[in-house]
Amino acid sequence: MNTKILKIDENNIDTEAIREAGEILKKGGLVAFPTETVYGLGGDALNENSSAKIYAAKGRPSDNPLIVHISNMGALPKIVREIPREAYLLAEKYWPGPLTMIFNKSDVVPYATTGGLDTVAVRMPSNRTARALIDAAGGYVAAPSANRSGRPSPTVAKYVIEDLNGQIEMIIDGGEVNIGLESTIIDLSESRPTILRPGYITEEMLEEAIGQVDVDKTIIDNHSGQAPKAPGMKYRHYAPKGNLTIVEGEPSAVVEYINDQVETLQKEGIKTGVIATDETAAKYLGGDVKSAGKRQNEEEIARHLFRILREFDDDEVQVMFAESFPHEGIGQAIMNRLLKAAGHQVVRVTSPDKK
Ligand code: TXA
Ligand code: MG
Numbered sequence: 001m002n003t004k005i006l007k008i009d010e011n012n013i014d015t016e017a018i019r020e021a022g023e024i025l026k027k028g029g030l031v032a033f034p035t036e037t038v039y040g041l042g043g044d045a046l047n048e049n050s051s052a053k054i055y056a057a058k059g060r061p062s063d064n065p066l067i068v069h070i071s072n073m074g075a076l077p078k079i080v081r082e083i084p085r086e087a088y089l090l091a092e093k094y095w096p097g098p099l100t101m102i103f104n105k106s107d108v109v110p111y112a113t114t115g116g117l118d119t120v121a122v123r124m125p126s127n128r129t130a131r132a133l134i135d136a137a138g139g140y141v142a143a144p145s146a147n148r149s150g151r152p153s154p155t156v157a158k159y160v161i162e163d164l165n166g167q168i169e170m171i172i173d174g175g176e177v178n179i180g181l182e183s184t185i186i187d188l189s190e191s192r193p194t195i196l197r198p199g200y201i202t203e204e205m206l207e208e209a210i211g212q213v214d215v216d217k218t219i220i221d222n223h224s225g226q227a228p229k230a231p232g233m234k235y236r237h238y239a240p241k242g243n244l245t246i247v248e249g250e251p252s253a254v255v256e257y258i259n260d261q262v263e264t265l266q267k268e269g270i271k272t273g274v275i276a277t278d279e280t281a282a283k284y285l286g287g288d289v290k291s292a293g294k295r296q297n298e299e300e301i302a303r304h305l306f307r308i309l310r311e312f313d314d315d316e317v318q319v320m321f322a323e324s325f326p327h328e329g330i331g332q333a334i335m336n337r338l339l340k341a342a343g344h345q346v347v348r349v350t351s352p353d354k355k
Pocket of ligand 2: 145
């Protein structure tokens with residue numbers, strides 16, 4: 001298949017191009033598009049054949065449900081069985097934006113879209129191109145992240161093209177995304193609202209709107225012995241091609257440990273990489289060192305993380321080390337993705353003077 005690649009500026013939307021993309025979706029085809037979180041691979045959410053095509057293009061297991069994207073609150077009642085009070089409160093504060101809510105689904109949503117579940121995940125993105133596309137497509141666009149299953153989510157169109165060119169009708173290039181990590185997912189289908197995937201909308205922000213929320217224990221702890229409630233969270237997502245280890249501890253001890261490891265590995269001819277911060281980058285003596293941003297600026301680190309993992313793949317880096325980040329606020333989402341990328345491989349180092 002010949003994939004049409006179009007650049008669209010969300011501040012000056014080419015309405016003819018969006019109309020064309022909408023027609024592709026209405027006819028059951030697939031279009032990748034930018035959102036504020038990561039790029040999505042869109043299909044008509046109410047057409048089971050479109051959902052089947054999404055799974056095939058991604059190489060994704062079909063028990064892993066898709067998020068339905070809408071552009072306005074008026075679209076919600078048709079696809080859900082009931083709208084709990086919390087949903088209105090959350091929508092008021094955080095929609096459009098990087099938050100996905102899970103509801104009991106109505107009959108119009110095919111099981112092909114929900115991976116066989118009786119619940120449906122819904123998100124209203126804020127990116128203007130995404131919103132225009134949803135309208136042009138008839139209101140309901142199923143969209144997982146636009147990567148081949150198991151690879152880091154794309155934050156620039158280049159990586160969508162790398163993974164999906166030739167397999168879908170169109171890719172819309174809207175430049176680099178703002179947030180860089182997938183939406184926060186909150187389950188409202190059961191009695192207690194529960195976070196199934198951490199993201200830019202933090203636990204504290206959710207609690208500000210609706211009071212206490214639970215957190216699915218599998219988000220950070222790999223050893224809870226439970227299966228995650230979001231089926232997608234059980235897969236080893238965001239996996240780079242090389243081997244990644246997270247190094248925890250006092251900053252100077254972390255730098256020293258990584259420098260020792262890199263020196264040894266390089267002597268063996270192994271290509272190494274380091275995910276550093278602006279504060280430490282110059283202290284690493286070898287390997288391909290990439291700073292994710294200022295340590296205090298979690299938004300910047302979130303935005304750059306997946307791109308760095310992809311770049312290490314492009315450069316065929318074999319062994320990578322990453323600094324660790326606090327598990328609070330957006331840090332919870334950053335560490336959730338890093339831990340997955342590392343297959344939960346973490347080393348804790350103590351500073352030399354404390355030995
Ligand atoms: O930011 C995002 O959410 C991006 C952009 C494109 O909107 N989309 C995205 O979709 O990250 P995806 O398919 O890569 O991740 C969706 C996650 C999966 O872990 C899936 O298992 C979970 O949402 N999910 C979807 N529907 C669910 C449901 N009914 N119950 C529990 N988990 C669900
Ligand atoms: Mg994904």
